[in-house]
Amino acid sequence: xxxxxxxxxxxxxxxxxxxxxxxxxxxxxxxxxxxxxxxxxxxxxxxxxxxxxxxxxxxxxxxxxxxxxxxxxxxxxxxxxxxxxxxxxxxxxxxxxxxxxxxxxxxxxxxxxxxxxxxxxxxxxxxxxxxxxxxxxxxxxxxxxxxxxxxxxxxxxxxx
Amino acid sequence: xxxxxxxxxxxxxxxxxxxxxxxxxxxxxxxxxxxxxxxxxxxxxxxxxxxxxxxxxxxxxxxxxxxxxxxxxxxxxxxxxxxxxxxxxxxxxxxxxxxxxxxxxxxxxxxxxxxxxxxxxxxxxxxxxxxxxxxxxxxxxxxxxxxxxxxxxxxxxxxxxxxxxxxxxxxxxxxxxxxxxxxxxxxxxxxxxxxxxxxxxxxxxxxxxxxxxxxxxxxxxxxxxxxxxxxxxxxxxxxxxxxxxxxxxxxxxxxxxxxxxxxxxxxxxxxxxxxxxxxxxxxxxxxxxxxxx
Numbered sequence: 311x312x313x314x315x316x317x318x319x320x321x322x323x324x325x326x327x328x329x330x331x332x333x334x335x336x337x338x339x340x341x342x343x344x345x346x347x348x349x350x351x352x353x354x355x356x357x358x359x360x361x362x363x364x365x366x367x368x369x370x371x372x373x374x375x376x377x378x379x380x381x382x383x384x385x386x387x388x389x390x391x392x393x394x395x396x397x398x399x400x401x402x403x404x405x406x407x408x409x410x411x412x413x414x415x416x417x418x419x420x421x422x423x424x425x426x427x428x429x430x431x432x433x434x435x436x437x438x439x440x441x442x443x444x445x446x447x448x449x450x451x452x453x454x455x456x457x458x459x460x461x462x463x464x465x466x467x468x469x470x
Numbered sequence: 471x472x473x474x475x476x477x478x479x480x481x482x483x484x485x486x487x488x489x490x491x492x493x494x495x496x497x498x499x500x501x502x503x504x505x506x507x508x509x510x511x512x513x514x515x516x517x518x519x520x521x522x523x524x525x526x527x528x529x530x531x532x533x534x535x536x537x538x539x540x541x542x543x544x545x546x547x548x549x550x551x552x553x554x555x556x557x558x559x560x561x562x563x564x565x566x567x568x569x570x571x572x573x574x575x576x577x578x579x580x581x582x583x584x585x586x587x588x589x590x591x592x593x594x595x596x597x598x599x600x601x602x603x604x605x606x607x608x609x610x611x612x613x614x615x616x617x618x619x620x621x622x623x624x625x626x627x628x629x630x631x632x633x634x635x636x637x638x639x640x641x642x643x644x645x646x647x648x649x650x651x652x653x654x655x656x657x658x659x660x661x662x663x664x665x666x667x668x669x670x671x672x673x674x675x676x677x678x679x680x681x682x683x684x685x686x687x688x689x690x691x692x693x694x695x696x697x698x699x700x701x702x703x704x705x706x707x708x709x710x711x712x713x714x715x716x717x718x719x720x721x722x723x724x725x726x727x728x729x730x731x732x733x734x735x736x737x738x739x740x741x742x743x744x745x746x747x748x749x750x751x752x753x754x755x756x757x758x759x760x761x762x763x
Contacts, residue, residue: 313476332477355507357662362574371574374506379523423573444661445572
């Protein structure tokens with residue numbers, strides 16, 4: 311017998327509520343109920359990072375996070391980075407400028423990790439950045455351009 | 471969608487105990503980075519789950535009045551690493567759990583889940599063995615505390631009674647005061663990998679830094695559950711801090727460890743790692759303690 315629960319949370323700054331099947335992952339809810347299709351279904355076992363979202367400011371793989379756990383929390387996806395008229399944020403633009411995108415499947419997840427890094431307001435060495443970005447698998451190109459895009463945005467935000 | 475028969479959510483420890491008694495076949499779910507993945511793989515599919523993840527009272531690190539450090543079982547790995555009490559008194563634990571999985575996994579994974587799984591490769595476990603940690607369990611009739619070495623019964627099985635949940639990990643004051651620890655994880659890649667073999671060492675030197683007053687060494691994946699290497703510990707206690715003695719100490723671990731061949735690595739490689747990691751870890755501890763080799 312299907313079991314449902316009302317989940318109230320904040321999605322990209324907006325208060326929302328949804329009756330959700332308790333068996334749903336947060337990825338399921340974000341994609342199916344809210345059309346947040348930046349949240350990709352990759353490995354679905356918490357390894358590839360394609361479904362990565364910010365919950366209360368920290369990165370989580372939404373594929374191994376129950377939708378019901380979002381109750382009372384603040385969830386952010388890539389869609390929340392866009393400006394009022396669909397303008398790209400600095401980190402998204404940097405990914406384009408540095409050619410850090412090829413097929414694009416891993417990109418939203420990586421960018422959300424980058425957002426957590428950028429919003430911490432502190433500087434990191436390249437080695438630290440590599441470690442902080444290590445929860446993502448890109449099977450197209452590799453990671454150098456991604457690292458460069460994050461580095462440049464970080465430097466810019468820190469006024470370096 | 472997960473293949474879950476039913477989900478029961480606890481928002482307090484009391485609720486969790488009640489749910490445990492009402493649903494004896496249900497699996498406890500903390501952060502879910504193992505349980506939910508196993509459901510996906512079909513291993514634990516179709517089961518009832520008791521989610522304890524929303525019990526916020528079980529999060530956080532506190533320095534108790536008696537000096538013991540209490541870590542709520544649902545504290546995430548990343549919160550342990552960032553915690554000031556951990557950094558000041560038992561930095562080795564913060565470093566060890568910073569090697570689990572990836573940043574996202576360290577945000578969801580909990581120290582309670584890591585230990586309750588009962589697996590030998592848990593990155594927190596060997597360090598908790600080396601710290602002689604205590605495990606706090608809460609049930610119908612209140613709390614009980616067991617040494618971590620007794621908590622592990624066999625691979626995948628830990629000492630949790632049908633009415634209990636694990637509520638905290640406690641590091642007694644006398645077990646960390648004046649000890650310096652170091653953990654080494656050996657794995658095939660730096661992120662998102664399971665430990666091939668891991669080694670955690672704690673060292674207490676004499677005031678002049680010339681003698682080993684006490685050494686505790688523990689392993690992950692050197693046997694079916696995390697374990698201490700007691701023969702090596704006995705050998706080094708009271709010995710002088712010298713290259714020769716730490717070499718002997720490292721070789722002595724072979725009397726204790728019992729690794730096996732698996733698809734991850736051979737027994738021979740693991741035995742080699744046990745010796746080499748012991749040597750490197752104790753060397754680092756001596757250096758952290760201010761000793762010289």
